[in-house]
Amino acid sequence: xxxxYAPAPESTSVVKxxxxxxxxxxxxxxxxxxxxxxxTINPATEERLTKVAFAAPSDVDKAVAAARTAxxxxxxxxxxxxxxxxxxxxxxxxxxxxxxxxxxxxMDNGKPIRETRDIDIPLAAAHFFYHAGxxxxxxxxxxxxxxxxxxxxxxxxxxxxxxxxxxxxxxPALATGNxxxxxxxETTPLTALLxxxxxxxxxxxxxxxxxxxxxxxxxxxxxxxxxIDKIAFTGSTAVGKGIARAIAGTKKSATLELGGxxxxxxxxxxxxDETVEGIISGIFFNQGHVCCAGSRLLVQExxxxxxxxxxxxxxxxxxxxxxxxxxxxxxxxxxxxxxAKIHELSQSGDLEGAERWSPQCxxxxxGFWFPPTIFTGVTQAHRIAQEExxxxxLSVLTFRTPQEAIEKANNxxxxxxxxxxxxxxxRILWTAKHLKAxxxxxxxxxxxxxxxxxxxxxxxxxxxxxxxxxxxxxxxxNH
Amino acid sequence: MRIDVKKTYKLYIGGAFPRSESGRSYEITNSKGVFIANPAxxxxxxxxxxxxxxxxxxxGWSGATAFNRGQILYRAAxxxxxxxxxxxxxxxxxEGITPSAAKKQVQEAIDTWVWYSGWCDKIGxxxxxxxxxxxxxxxxxxxxxxxxxGAFAPQKSSLLGLVQTIAPIIAAGNTVVAIASQKLPLPAIxxxxxxxxxxxxxxxxxxxxxxTAELAPWMGxxxxxxxxxxxxxxxxxxxxxRIAGSENxxxxxxxxxxxxxxxxLAFMEHKTVWHPIGL
Numbered sequence: 001x002x003x004x005y006a007p008a009p010e011s012t013s014v015v016k017x018x019x020x021x022x023x024x025x026x027x028x029x030x031x032x033x034x035x036x037x038x039x040t041i042n043p044a045t046e047e048r049l050t051k052v053a054f055a056a057p058s059d060v061d062k063a064v065a066a067a068r069t070a071x072x073x074x075x076x077x078x079x080x081x082x083x084x085x086x087x088x089x090x091x092x093x094x095x096x097x098x099x100x101x102x103x104x105x106x107m108d109n110g111k112p113i114r115e116t117r118d119i120d121i122p123l124a125a126a127h128f129f130y131h132a133g134x135x136x137x138x139x140x141x142x143x144x145x146x147x148x149x150x151x152x153x154x155x156x157x158x159x160x161x162x163x164x165x166x167x168x169x170x171x172p173a174l175a176t177g178n179x180x181x182x183x184x185x186e187t188t189p190l191t192a193l194l195x196x197x198x199x200x201x202x203x204x205x206x207x208x209x210x211x212x213x214x215x216x217x218x219x220x221x222x223x224x225x226x227x228i229d230k231i232a233f234t235g236s237t238a239v240g241k242g243i244a245r246a247i248a249g250t251k252k253s254a255t256l257e258l259g260g261x262x263x264x265x266x267x268x269x270x271x272x273d274e275t276v277e278g279i280i281s282g283i284f285f286n287q288g289h290v291c292c293a294g295s296r297l298l299v300q301e302x303x304x305x306x307x308x309x310x311x312x313x314x315x316x317x318x319x320x321x322x323x324x325x326x327x328x329x330x331x332x333x334x335x336x337x338x339x340a341k342i343h344e345l346s347q348s349g350d351l352e353g354a355e356r357w358s359p360q361c362x363x364x365x366x367g368f369w370f371p372p373t374i375f376t377g378v379t380q381a382h383r384i385a386q387e388e389x390x391x392x393x394l395s396v397l398t399f400r401t402p403q404e405a406i407e408k409a410n411n412x413x414x415x416x417x418x419x420x421x422x423x424x425x426x427r428i429l430w431t432a433k434h435l436k437a438x439x440x441x442x443x444x445x446x447x448x449x450x451x452x453x454x455x456x457x458x459x460x461x462x463x464x465x466x467x468x469x470x471x472x473x474x475x476x477x478n479h
Numbered sequence: 480m481r482i483d484v485k486k487t488y489k490l491y492i493g494g495a496f497p498r499s500e501s502g503r504s505y506e507i508t509n510s511k512g513v514f515i516a517n518p519a520x521x522x523x524x525x526x527x528x529x530x531x532x533x534x535x536x537x538x539g540w541s542g543a544t545a546f547n548r549g550q551i552l553y554r555a556a557x558x559x560x561x562x563x564x565x566x567x568x569x570x571x572x573x574e575g576i577t578p579s580a581a582k583k584q585v586q587e588a589i590d591t592w593v594w595y596s597g598w599c600d601k602i603g604x605x606x607x608x609x610x611x612x613x614x615x616x617x618x619x620x621x622x623x624x625x626x627x628x629g630a631f632a633p634q635k636s637s638l639l640g641l642v643q644t645i646a647p648i649i650a651a652g653n654t655v656v657a658i659a660s661q662k663l664p665l666p667a668i669x670x671x672x673x674x675x676x677x678x679x680x681x682x683x684x685x686x687x688x689x690x691t692a693e694l695a696p697w698m699g700x701x702x703x704x705x706x707x708x709x710x711x712x713x714x715x716x717x718x719x720x721r722i723a724g725s726e727n728x729x730x731x732x733x734x735x736x737x738x739x740x741x742x743x744l745a746f747m748e749h750k751t752v753w754h755p756i757g758l
Binding site for chain 2: 248413443449461462477
């Protein structure tokens with residue numbers, strides 16, 4: 001007997017989307033040069049939400065100038081404890097307006113309200129609260145006795161966790177005394193612009209945070225701006241390498257959080273039901289739009305059949321559809337372009353001989369959708385074992401010995417995340433030691449916390465975000 | 480009258496002392512232009528061989544206990560101490576400084592090994608952490624060696640600069656392909672003789688002599704080099720290396736101080752591990 005779920009939509013009445021948004025420069029919303037705008041849509045319905053200013057390089061100039069003035073005249077002179085209080089204020093206002101942010105994020109991004117409500121927004125607030133407490137303790141950050149901020153930081157963030165990535169960037173930058181010019185992703189600008197209102201409500205001094213919306217050309221203007229001291233970027237490895245080239249020979253330093261192809265390793269003694277849940281959250285959390293997704297399942301050969309049977313049964317229960325429905329597990333793909341990329345890579349899986357499986361599920365007629373999908377019989381040479389799909393698509397490979405698991409897990413230019421499932425403690429620590437990855441989840445997956453450093457080995461990027469290690473990246477040491 | 484037996488200065492790769500496979504050498508003179516020696520001029524193939532040796536040695540060296548690594552670095556100091564007079568003579572000859580200044584440089588180099596020896600088993604305690612995450616998880620962060628590091632030693636110092644470059648890289652558990660000062664390369668090869676007799680496994684330290692401008696782009700574009708200490712490069716060489724190094728996102732660093740844990744941390748990656756707490 002099966003129970004049907006009745007629709008349980010979250011009300012959108014808490015959100016008031018304006019007909020147009022300007023750039024947030026020097027504490028005020030201003031139009032872009034020439035009044036240029038672009039539209040942002042709801043990817044679950046393809047409905048137009050609003051139009052947003054499109055920042056030209058001259059607008060970026062203004063934002064950088066505002067950030068520079070705020071840095072030298074106000075923010076760098078303010079006592080650290082007072083600076084911290086602004087971050088506490090921001091954290092509190094985010095908590096007060098959490099539901100509004102959650103609904104707006106779901107509308108602009110397509111991710112389920114369950115995730116924005118329970119993960120994205122609470123974690124964003126927690127990031128500001130955590131870093132607020134650091135502001136007057138920077139001499140304990142591990143970079144020497146008199147750490148200094150870089151100055152003006154340029155930040156470019158992706159569309160997969162719009163407000164959360166904003167908080168990962170802005171909170172440590174402000175806590176350490178830097179000022180910020182941030183560009184949200186082209187498809188998800190709205191919560192960043194709502195955050196600008198939070199800065200106004202918190203009375204944050206004008207110019208400390210500047211938000212410029214636009215596309216890659218706007219991001220490029222930030223990266224190449226001569227008066228920016230540090231770049232922090234989260235996004236694709238290709239763009240990250242371009243940033244590394246662009247800043248070579250300049251005074252700029254950079255933190256880069258790039259792509260991944262995380263191995264989720266299941267040993268024969270793994271607790272099977274918990275493991276199935278961990279695999280699900282590893283690849284289907286946020287539609288798989290997660291750089292640290294457990295997108296390669298490495299299962300010990302002798303338990304593959306049992307595990308796959310249970311996994312398929314569990315995937316069949318995933319509810320795909322209206323992201324605003326409180327029962328939805330898997331929401332919309334963020335954009336038509338991303339959907340096309342997922343289709344293209346999945347088709348390469350078919351062509352290269354892997355076996356595709358998806359449960360029977362009805363996808364909505366409008367919007368961008370992709371069913372939860374697994375490929376079995378994947379070999380290491382397949383594109384779907386090597387390239388980041390950034391969608392709800394799991395590649396399944398097998399291994400016989402722990403050494404083989406390590407070799408396969410590390411056989412990638414990426415090194416962001418990995419998972420380990422086993423009941424044996426010594427095996428967890430042995431496996432963790434040999435994995436070339438910056439974040440390792442043992443008997444869990446896709447957990448995040450402001451106190452926990454996050455970032456990758458190899459081509460997954462430079463530096464860490466979160467924790468003391470992430471904070472240190474925003475400071476110049478004296479030793 | 481006795482004729483001196485002069486040393487042939489060769490490369491140090493994988494624990495052996497080969498000539499350059501290219502057969503090339505270049506002339507080294509003292510500050511007055513008097514001929515001293517013809518050290519090997521390393522080729523691209525030599526650099527690649529050195530990277531292979533460093534990669535092969537990485538598993539064993541990074542897997543050794545920190546205590547063991549610390550003892551081996553200290554052993555290098557012990558062996559250097561016994562060879563002080565030879566280093567002083569070589570530095571006087573090549574740098575043209577006084578014997579007392581050369582002696583000071585040798586002593587500082589020996590003390591640098593001792594200082595970094597002590598970091599081997601402390602870097603993780605000081606720069607790792609347990610992280611107080613909000614939830615029933617045990618969460619810790621540890622620094623680990625990044626892998627194979629290419630190192631351009633400072634050009635103006637024949638011995639001390641090289642030791643200050645190499646010691647922290649291997650103290651952190653990395654293996655290294657070090658490029659000696661182009662014009663002052665001879666004490667580097669004598670240092671290799673010290674390392675070859677210090678219980679340091681072959682391939683952990685590889686030392687090449689040659690033309691910096693020639694070697695830098697090859698290091699920058701090598702996809703199995705994880706990080707670079709660019710101290711010995713000019714601004715233009717540094718920029719070019721960083722551009723080539725972007726292809727595998729090499730971690731490229733230069734340093735303000737000679738004795739600093741930052742010199743280890745620049746060549747380490749922080750790994751964070753989560754595990755649930757429960758019954």
